[in-house]
Each structure stands twice: as C-alpha cells, then as structure tokens.
Amino acid sequence: xxxxxxxxxxxxxxxxxxxxxxxxxxxxxxxxxxxxxxxxxxxxxxxxxxxxxxxxxxxxxxxxxxxxxxxxxxxxxxxxxxxxxxxxxxxxxxxxxxxxxxxxxxxxxxxxxxxxxxxxxxxxxxxxxxxxxxxxxxxxxxxxxxxxxxxxxxxxxxxxxxxxxxxxxxxxxxxxxxxxxxxxxxxxxxxxxxxxxxxxxxxxxxxxxxxxxxxxxxxxxxxxxxxxxxxxxxxxxxxxxxxxxxxxxxxxxxxxxxxxxxxxxxxxxxxxxxxxxxxxxxxxxxxxxxxxxxxxxxxxxxxxxxxxxxxxxxxxxxxxxxxxxxxxxxxxxxxxxxxxxxxxxxxxxxxxxxxxxxxxxxxxxxxxxxxxxxxxxxxxxxxxxxxxxxxxxxxxxxxxxxxxxxxxxxxxxxxxxxxxxxxxxxxxxxxxxxxxxxxxxxxxxxxxxxxxxxxxxxxxxxxxxxxxxxxxxxxxxxxxxxxxxxxxxxxxxxxxxxxxxxxxxxxxxxxxxxxxxxxxxxxxxxxxxxxxxxxxxxxxxxxxxxxx
Amino acid sequence: xxxxxxxxxxxxxxxxxxxxxxxxxxxxxxxxxxxxxxxxxxxxxxxxxxxxxxxxxxxxxxxxxxxxxxxxxxxxxxxxxxxxxxxxxxxxxxxxxxxxxxxxxxxxxxxxxxxxxxxxxxxxxxxxxxxxxxxxxxxxxxxxxxxxxxxxxxxxxxxxxxxxxxxxxxxxxxxxxxxxxxxxxxxxxxxxxxxxxxxxxxxxxxxxxxxxxxxxxxxxxxxxxxxxxxxxxxxxxxxxxxxxxxxxxxxxxxxxxxxxxxxxxxxxxxxxxxxxxxxxxxxxxxxxxxxxxxxxxxxxxxxxxxxxxxxxxxxxxxxxxxxxxxxxxxxxxxxxxxxxxxxxxxxxxxxxxxxxxxxxxxxxxxx
Numbered sequence: 001x002x003x004x005x006x007x008x009x010x011x012x013x014x015x016x017x018x019x020x021x022x023x024x025x026x027x028x029x030x031x032x033x034x035x036x037x038x039x040x041x042x043x044x045x046x047x048x049x050x051x052x053x054x055x056x057x058x059x060x061x062x063x064x065x066x067x068x069x070x071x072x073x074x075x076x077x078x079x080x081x082x083x084x085x086x087x088x089x090x091x092x093x094x095x096x097x098x099x100x101x102x103x104x105x106x107x108x109x110x111x112x113x114x115x116x117x118x119x120x121x122x123x124x125x126x127x128x129x130x131x132x133x134x135x136x137x138x139x140x141x142x143x144x145x146x147x148x149x150x151x152x153x154x155x156x157x158x159x160x161x162x163x164x165x166x167x168x169x170x171x172x173x174x175x176x177x178x179x180x181x182x183x184x185x186x187x188x189x190x191x192x193x194x195x196x197x198x199x200x201x202x203x204x205x206x207x208x209x210x211x212x213x214x215x216x217x218x219x220x221x222x223x224x225x226x227x228x229x230x231x232x233x234x235x236x237x238x239x240x241x242x243x244x245x246x247x248x249x250x251x252x253x254x255x256x257x258x259x260x261x262x263x264x265x266x267x268x269x270x271x272x273x274x275x276x277x278x279x280x281x282x283x284x285x286x287x288x289x290x291x292x293x294x295x296x297x298x299x300x301x302x303x304x305x306x307x308x309x310x311x312x313x314x315x316x317x318x319x320x321x322x323x324x325x326x327x328x329x330x331x332x333x334x335x336x337x338x339x340x341x342x343x344x345x346x347x348x349x350x351x352x353x354x355x356x357x358x359x360x361x362x363x364x365x366x367x368x369x370x371x372x373x374x375x376x377x378x379x380x381x382x383x384x385x386x387x388x389x390x391x392x393x394x395x396x397x398x399x400x401x402x403x404x405x406x407x408x409x410x411x412x413x414x415x416x417x418x419x420x421x422x423x424x425x426x427x428x429x430x431x432x433x434x435x436x437x438x439x440x441x442x443x444x445x446x447x448x449x450x451x452x453x454x455x456x457x458x459x460x461x462x463x464x465x466x467x468x469x470x471x472x473x474x475x476x477x478x479x480x481x482x483x484x485x486x487x488x489x490x491x492x493x494x495x496x497x498x499x500x501x502x503x504x505x506x507x508x509x510x511x512x513x514x515x516x517x518x519x520x521x522x523x524x525x526x527x528x529x530x531x532x533x534x535x536x537x538x539x540x541x542x543x544x545x546x547x548x
Numbered sequence: 549x550x551x552x553x554x555x556x557x558x559x560x561x562x563x564x565x566x567x568x569x570x571x572x573x574x575x576x577x578x579x580x581x582x583x584x585x586x587x588x589x590x591x592x593x594x595x596x597x598x599x600x601x602x603x604x605x606x607x608x609x610x611x612x613x614x615x616x617x618x619x620x621x622x623x624x625x626x627x628x629x630x631x632x633x634x635x636x637x638x639x640x641x642x643x644x645x646x647x648x649x650x651x652x653x654x655x656x657x658x659x660x661x662x663x664x665x666x667x668x669x670x671x672x673x674x675x676x677x678x679x680x681x682x683x684x685x686x687x688x689x690x691x692x693x694x695x696x697x698x699x700x701x702x703x704x705x706x707x708x709x710x711x712x713x714x715x716x717x718x719x720x721x722x723x724x725x726x727x728x729x730x731x732x733x734x735x736x737x738x739x740x741x742x743x744x745x746x747x748x749x750x751x752x753x754x755x756x757x758x759x760x761x762x763x764x765x766x767x768x769x770x771x772x773x774x775x776x777x778x779x780x781x782x783x784x785x786x787x788x789x790x791x792x793x794x795x796x797x798x799x800x801x802x803x804x805x806x807x808x809x810x811x812x813x814x815x816x817x818x819x820x821x822x823x824x825x826x827x828x829x830x831x832x833x834x835x836x837x838x839x840x841x842x843x844x845x846x847x848x849x850x851x852x853x854x855x856x857x858x859x860x861x862x863x864x865x866x867x868x869x870x871x872x873x874x875x876x877x878x879x880x881x882x883x884x885x886x887x888x889x890x891x892x893x894x895x896x897x898x899x900x901x902x903x904x905x906x907x908x909x910x911x912x913x914x915x
Contacts, residue, residue, distance in 0.1 A: 435810070
C-alpha cells in the first residue's frame with residue numbers, strides 16, 4: 001500500500017506527463033507482480049463494487065475521530081471529497097504497516113463486502129490505525145469504489161510498454177477487458193500483460209474487443225469550414241449518431257457486445273446477442289433504438305429507457321428495438337483488419353453487412369457530396385435526421401488506438417448545440433479542485449406573464465467557465481445569497497448565462513416539464529439583464545424542432 | 549461590569565482601557581499583536597507592540613509612534629494592566645493580556661502552538677475570557693511536525709538541484725519565508741530571495757534570529773541558479789519575474805495545501821503543508837490551557853468553532869472582524885493561480901525593487 005500511495009501522490013502532485021510517466025515506470029519496475037496487477041486494474045479505470053456502504057464508512061469514521069455528524073459534514077464541505085475528509089479527520093496512527101495492494105484487495109477489503117457492521121467496524125478501526133493519511137485516503141477510495149487518478153489509460157499503456165519493451169498498441173490490446181471486473185487481477189495476468197509478443201496472441205483474445213479508435217473534435221471556429229482538411233474526396237463522410245458506441249464481437253460461437261467504456265453490455269441487448277454472424281467477426285458501430293418503419297433513429301432518451309431497466313420485458317423489447325448501426329469492420333475470418341485503409345475496410349463492411357442480411361445490423365450510409373460547401377449544407381439538416389452532425393474519416397486511415405492521430409484520423413463535425421439565456425438561481429460548491437468554490441449551478445428560465453411571471457429551474461450545469469470567471473461568480477454568489485440549505489445557496493437572480501445543450505425531451509419528473517441533455521455553460525451574458533433571459537415557452541418550442 | 553473587550557467599527561476595543569487591539573480603522577491608541585497587514589495598519593496615533601516586533605513594524609509602517617514592551621512586562625493604562633505574551637505566529641507576535649477589576653481577558657491575535665525557530669514559542673496564559681482566532685477551525689487540519697516538512701522541502705530541493713532545475717517556493721514574505729529559510733539545508737545550493745522577502749530577512753537578523761545567507765536574483769549567475777532555491781511571495785507566481793528561472797519546479801507553502809483541491813487550484817508542482825496558524829488540535833489545546841470559561845472566536849471558522857465549544861460546555865460566541873482579508877497571510881484560502889494572474893494585485897502594482905529597508909509590502913495597499 002505504501003508504494004502504491006507513493007505512486008498515487010507522485011501522479012497527483014504533478015501535471016507534467018513526463019514526470020507521471022517516470023513515476024509509473026518506476027512503480028511497475030519495482031512492484032511485485034500481484035500488486036502491480038491490481039495497480040493496473042485501478043489505473044486503467046477499474047471500478048470494483050463498493051465493499052462497505054458509505055453510510056457505515058461515515059459513521060465509523062465519526063466514531064473513531066470522536067466528532068459529531070455536523071462537524072463531519074462541515075469538514076466534508078470544505079474538502080469536497082469523502083475519502084479525503086475521512087483521511088484527515090482521523091487522529092494519527094499509532095502503528096505502521098506495509099501490506100501489499102493485492103493482500104489489501106483480496107484478504108482485507110474483499111471480505112468486508114456483505115460483512116456485518118460489527119466486523120466492519122473492528123476491521124476499519126484496525127486498518128486506520130496502521131496507515132498514514134495518504135494511505136487512509138486510498139483505502140477509503142478502494143473500499144468505497146470511487147478511485148480515480150489523474151492519468152490517462154494511454155499513459156499507463158505507454159509505461160507498461162516501456163517496461164515490457166513491446167509496442168504500446170499491443171499493450172492496449174491486452175489491456176482490453178482488464179477492468180470489467182470479471183477477471184481478478186493476478187500476478188500471472190500481469191506477467192502476461194508485459195510478456196514478449198507471442199504467436200498465440202490472437203488465441204488469447206477470447207471475447208475481448210479491440211481498443212476503440214476515437215475521433216477528434218473538428219474545431220467549430222471558423223464554423224463549418226473543414227476546407228483545411230484538403231480535398232473532400234479524401235474523406236469518407238457519415239452521419240454522427242447519438243447512441244452507444246459499441247463493438248459486436250463474435251468468437252468461439254458466441255456474441256459479445258462491448259461499450260466504449262469497456263463494459264460488457266451483451267445482456268442489455270438480447271437482439272444483438274442473438275444476431276447470427278460468422279465466427280471471427282468484429283463490427284464497430286453505434287447501438288441505437290430504431291423503429292423498423294422509421295427513416296431515422298429514435299432519440300437517445302429512448303435508448304436510456306432500455307439502459308435504465310434491470311429486466312427487459314418482451315413488451316419493452318418490442319416497443320424499443322435496438323440495432324447496431326455498423327460503420328467499421330475490424331476483424332473478418334479471425335483476421336485483424338485494423339491496418340487496412342478506411343476505404344478498404346469500408347468496402348469489406350458493405351459486402352459483409354449485405355451478407356448478414358439482418359434487420360439488427362444496419363449499414364451506416366455514406367454521405368456523398370462533391371464539395372465541403374455541399375456537405376455543410378447537408379449538415380444543416382442533422383437535427384431533422386436525428387443525428388448530431390457528421391463524421392469525417394480519412395480514406396487512408398488505419399484503425400488507431402484511442403484518441404490518436406498517428407495512423408489515421410477521424411473527425412467529428414458536430415452541429416452547434418441549442419442555446420438559451422438562463423438565470424443562475426442556486427449554487428453549490430464543487431468537489432476536488434473546485435472544493436469550497438461555488439461552481440455547480442442551477443439555471444432557470446421565465447415562465448408565465450405579468451404578475452405570475454416567475455423563474456423555473458430547468459438545468460444544472462458546471463464547467464465552461466475559466467478559473468477567473470469562476471472566482472468572479474463565486475464572489476457574486478456569496479454577496480447575493482438569499483438562503484442556505486446545507487451546502488446549497490439560493491441567490492438573488494442577477495446573473496445570466498448562455499446555456500448550451502444537445503437535446504431536449506418532455507419529462508414529467510422535472511419541475512419545468514422538460515429535460516435537456518448535456519447542459520453546459522457556454523458563456524456569461526453580462527450584457528443581458530435578468531428580465532431578458534429566455535422563457536420556458538421558447539424551450540418548449542424546441543421540442544418540435546426534431547429534437548425529441 | 550460589562551465586557552472588557554467589544555467590537556466597534558474601528559476594531560476590537562478594550563472598554564475600560566480605551567484602546568484598540570489590531571484596529572482596522574485609524575484610532576488614537578492601538579495595541580498590535582503582530583505586523584501582518586491585516587492586523588497592523590497605518591494611521592493610528594500611537595502603537596504598542598512586543599519589543600521583538602517593533603523593528604518589523606517600523607520597516608513596514610514607516611515612521612510611527614511605537615512603544616515596545618518586553619514579553620511578560622506589564623504596563624497600566626486607564627486602570628487596565630496590559631502585558632504581551634508570545635503567540636508563536638511570527639517574529640514579535642503577541643497575545644494581549646488585559647486585567648481589570650480582578651478579571652482577565654486575553655486576545656490571541658494569530659497564533660500557533662508548535663515550536664518555530666524564528667520566534668518565541670506560544671505561551672498559554674490563564675484567563676477568564678479568551679479571544680481566539682479560528683483560521684484552521686476544522687478537524688481536518690492537523691499539521692505534521694515542522695522537521696518533517698523541512699525534510700520534505702530539502703529533499704524536493706535536492707532532487708531538483710540534482711536534475712539541474714531551479715526550485716521556487718512561494719511563501720508569504722513575512723514569517724513563513726523566514727521560517728522556511730531557517731530550516732533550509734545550505735549544502736544543497738544557494739538561496740535566492742525575492743525583493744519583498746529580503747527586507748524582512750534583515751529585520752529578523754537584526755533581532756538575532758538565524759537566517760542563512762541569501763542573495764537577490766541579480767547577484768547570482770545563471771549556472772548557480774539551476775541548483776538554487778528561490779523564496780518568493782505567492783503573487784510572484786505567473787509574473788514576468790519568474791521567466792528568468794527557466795524550467796523550474798514550484799511549490800507553495802501553506803496550511804491550505806493540506807487539501808488536494810486547494811493545491812490543484814493553486815497549480816503548483818508541490819504543496820507543503822506548513823502553517824503559522826494553529827491546527828485543530830492546536831486550537832483545542834490552546835483554548836483548554838487558558839482555562840477560560842468564555843471563548844470569543846474571531847476570523848476563520850467562527851460558527852463551527854463556536855458550536856463545537858458550546859457543545860463541549862464552554863460559553864462561546866463570535867466576533868466579526870476584518871482580519872484575514874490580506875493577501876500576505878494564510879488567513880484566507882488562496883485564490884486559484886489563474887484567477888490571481890488575471891486579477892490586478894495590489895502587490896504587482898506597487899512592486900518596484902524595494903529600496904533599503906522601506907519595502908513596499910504585499911497586501912498593504914488598502915491599509
């Protein structure tokens with residue numbers, strides 16, 4: 001735990017990529033394989049289920065520290081992180097231990113899951129008393145299932161590649177599925193991860209997907225001018241769908257559906273689990289709800305209804321049928337095709353999807369135009385087609401790993417978000433870097449006329465402001481507070497912001513009767529008085545604009 | 549008899565003594581607990597301060613009428629017996645003991661209970677009513693021993709020096725800077741001080757406090773700079789002054805650096821948790837040691853500390869003061885480095901290279 005805590009501190013204390021890489025390499029070079037295996041699991045984004053309920057962690061920490069609940073809550077508001085709060089309020093340890101991460105995970109934390117509170121209390125008190133604050137912080141994170149660290153998976157991959165002296169793409173490939181929680185990290189697994197390349201590489205793959213190739217945002221400024229990308233003929237253009245990015249893997253007579261977050265979601269989509277394709281096929285595409293007779297996909301809100309449901313009734317499956325809109329072919333007859341240029345993979349994809357002949361597997365059509373101007377014009381119709389804009393894929397692009405540009409490039413060319421001017425009504429402090437600063441806001445628009453006119457909250461948003469702007473807004477919030485409800489403050493309506501969002505749908509659960517998707521602050525409108533903020537009616541008008 | 553000390557619009561006021569403690573508006577007679585800008589302001593008719601702090605006070609406020617009182621020595625003013633006792637905060641910092649009609653009040657000013665090589669250690673003073681600060685009045689704040697912090701700072705400096713990189717530590721010019729300087733390992737490299745730190749070093753040395761040899765950045769050659777440590781005020785961060793240090797590693801020394809959020813907001817490589825204020829256990833032990841039954845809480849976490857003390861059987865209440873809005877002490881959590889860069893800072897506007905002894909002082913512009 002001590003060396004992992006040291007690594008965490010090293011990663012946490014620097015923003016320099018080089019220094020992070022150094023720290024990772026130093027750790028992997030010296031850590032015992034069974035500990036390194038767990039470290040990889042966490043660094044690559046693995047999230048174990050919570051071993052002890054937050055309520056108990058909090059209760060026992062308060063008891064151990066000899067404090068009161070309210071004092072714990074005040075401390076939490078100042079810190080902005082639950083585990084860090086606990087780490088700091090506990091009195092210093094009277095003993096020291098240095099037990100490896102694997103033992104912690106398997107013998108000490110694992111057995112706490114479902115244990116009775118008395119046993120948990122006894123264990124926590126003993127553990128806390130042998131760790132310093134950094135280690136306690138990590139312990140609570142590991143127990144609570146909320147471990148995050150400021151290092152990208154790409155960087156972890158690079159560090160492992162350096163240790164193993166193999167190509168980092170191979171490491172990325174081997175890392176697929178490490179974090180899905182089905183396979184326990186082991187010393188053997190770690191040694192395999194950093195082993196030399198073997199001819200058996202392919203067989204070891206099982207149902208694992210390939211690392212997803214991710215696109216880059218085509219700068220919105222100058223708006224709609226991708227002319228800098230050269231000849232339009234050098235690009236394959238498709239619509240950008242708003243669904244779940246997924247790979248459908250068929251190996252060993254079985255289908256696997258993987259989301260971009262490397263979660264296995266096969267069970268969520270039985271229609272894709274049962275679709276018949278030849279062994280050794282991997283398709284990349286977008287899971288969408290698409291009614292058989294419709295020319296366009298259903299809105300994301302419908303897909304959400306499917307994801308949110310624990311059991312999928314026959315009725316739901318019939319009402320909200322899922323499809324995979326296929327846009328890439330990564331493996332055919334067990335052969336990895338990722339090194340082929342985009343247009344060759346595309347040609348093969350078209351042939352194969354036609355052969356599959358399944359209503360569950362749709363081909364993502366190419367959008368053809370003879371100039372960027374013509375494309376831009378087509379893109380204007382995105383909303384009416386139920387898509388988010390366009391994807392531009394270089395004809396020559398290989399299928400890369402992650403958000404890279406070294407072997408080819410994909411651009412997403414999204415349409416501008418919807419925007420309304422709304423009034424800041426409530427604020428609460430952020431967490432982490434934004435702890436004790438008011439950074440999470442609730443925005444409202446006007447509803448009603450004359451005397452009845454009032455502000456109705458419709459969206460919560462944070463981010464989108466610079467540190468300097470946050471400082472100004474934070475200051476204004478403190479000056480214009482009307483009431484405090486726990487950490488939340490209601491403020492006098494004085495500040496107007498332009499709020500952007502991607503979609504809008506009716507929602508009986510929200511006060512305003514509508515819910516917006518991906519709301520974020522575009523900018524502060526200091527030029528606009530509160531009275532001139534937008535209205536709920538204007539928002540509702542957007543419902544009809546093909547946005548639902 | 550009514551309360552011996554009350555809050556007036558000018559500051560904390562001793563009623564029978566007819567004088568103020570650290571007033572924020574000009575008054576006739578002021579007792580000053582220490583020379584930080586939010587406690588010691590210009591414009592008062594007469595100042596009383598602990599003798600070791602008079603030099604610093606003069607160097608910051610210029611030509612003022614000031615009496616120095618040795619720690620523990622008493623003086624009677626309008627029937628109130630006044631004495632000053634070490635607060636352990638910075639050089640010359642004092643708690644003000646006031647005795648009148650058999651009742652004793654103590655105003656703490658800013659204090660810490662841990663030892664500090666650069667000033668006299670905190671002395672608990674028995675009293676009936678204790679006026680305490682509460683800057684770090686939450687149980688999350690617990691400091692590590694000073695030596696451990698100094699070891700960390702020296703290790704960080706040595707590592708940077710070995711990699712040929714200059715180390716820049718941001719610390720408040722008065723107090724924190726000298727505390728760090730006194731613990732630096734001079735075997736590693738040379739020590740460079742920012743122009744606003746150097747005059748305070750002189751004041752400390754004049755009082756016989758050990759401060760290792762320091763130089764101004766103009767007096768060191770480029771090669772030596774790569775092994776050097778630079779001590780500068782936080783406001784130097786992001787200023788053009790920093791450009792000369794090339795690829796440096798930076799750190800911020802403050803109690804606020806305990807929290808990861810605050811450190812990340814600050815945007816420095818390292819945060820050293822070194823404070824000149826009492827941590828939570830320090831506040832608790834100091835309050836207990838006074839044996840006071842009544843406690844009045846000033847600047848910091850007033851409602852929290854008041855509630856906790858009441859819950860623990862003390863008669864506690866709060867005073868609203870104007871301490872802690874200065875830029876030169878830890879009294880307020882640091883703003884984000886980015887925000888600071890964009891906001892015009894008092895220090896930057898008035899920060900030409902200081903002339904002998906009369907340094908323009910960060911954060912004093914509004915005094």
